[in-house]
Amino acid sequence: MGLVWLPLAWAFLLPEIPVTPAKLLEQVVAASRENGRRAVNWLAREDIKRYDLRRKRRLMSWLTFEASKVEGENYYRLVGRNGKPLSNEEARREQLKLDREAAYRKSTPPGKRNRSIERRFSLSIPQIIQHHSLQYSGEDTIGGRKIWIIDTRLQDDAPVPTTRDEMALSGNATLWIDQETKLVCMQEVRMTRAWENWYPGSYVRYEMFWNGEVMLVKRIQSRVDGVHQENDQTYTDYRKFGSEANLKFEPSDAMPPAAQ
Numbered sequence: 001m002g003l004v005w006l007p008l009a010w011a012f013l014l015p016e017i018p019v020t021p022a023k024l025l026e027q028v029v030a031a032s033r034e035n036g037r038r039a040v041n042w043l044a045r046e047d048i049k050r051y052d053l054r055r056k057r058r059l060m061s062w063l064t065f066e067a068s069k070v071e072g073e074n075y076y077r078l079v080g081r082n083g084k085p086l087s088n089e090e091a092r093r094e095q096l097k098l099d100r101e102a103a104y105r106k107s108t109p110p111g112k113r114n115r116s117i118e119r120r121f122s123l124s125i126p127q128i129i130q131h132h133s134l135q136y137s138g139e140d141t142i143g144g145r146k147i148w149i150i151d152t153r154l155q156d157d158a159p160v161p162t163t164r165d166e167m168a169l170s171g172n173a174t175l176w177i178d179q180e181t182k183l184v185c186m187q188e189v190r191m192t193r194a195w196e197n198w199y200p201g202s203y204v205r206y207e208m209f210w211n212g213e214v215m216l217v218k219r220i221q222s223r224v225d226g227v228h229q230e231n232d233q234t235y236t237d238y239r240k241f242g243s244e245a246n247l248k249f250e251p252s253d254a255m256p257p258a259a260q
Helices: 021-039 088-107 125-131
Strands: 042-052 058-070 073-081 132-142 145-154 171-178 184-191 203-210 215-224 229-240
Touching: 021 125, 021 132, 021 145, 021 171, 021 215, 042 215, 058 088, 073 088, 125 132, 125 171, 132 171, 145 184
Parallel strands: none
Antiparallel strands: 042 058, 042 229, 058 073, 132 145, 145 171, 171 184, 184 203, 203 215, 215 229
16 A cells, blocks of 8 residues: 555545644554553453465464563463464463563563563554654544544654664554544554565554454554565454453364475
């Protein structure tokens, strides 16, 4: 999906938003803080599948994590591989890793924690406000909910990303914003800079859903140009802390024999 900059003559045909795009994104930041506070109460199953695209689309690997919050920050505990639960010994080692990390985070203020354990990328809306040109591109409906669309273009003088929290500095973006909650319900980043193992032309798209209480991630799709790889992350089995915590692996989950 390319970024479309409308001619000035057509701009008046778009429905208006109540504030400027920058002000709307400031509201998104505030709403996201509150949403993040509520989201810490939710666990999910995260399945990450990696595909090789060099000849035909071939499943290379499949890992399953329990995605949760530990001392206010994301934690991903490995619970399965290729559609099957870990062995008892592997599960024991993963639990020990979780226990050590929880103790470390409990004794270390957030600003002083070692972030090397993080394995996920995130899009910073404040960085988009500061380092992108913003354009309102109209309205749409997703899942029966009205949304606003904001397209952004990375400014030439934006700093180069150095951590996985700085994906906003890697390229242009589109944000689909839920009008009722002021939360992003879908977002896409299209890389214009080479960064880590990403190349210009690569993209990442996040899809979220509103469960009536909180906005939660549903799917993350990415394609990495240059290495011919596609990643598909899905989030299912959402449940609150205190409910049944064991993830279920059905027979249909198993990876096809040819792909193992």
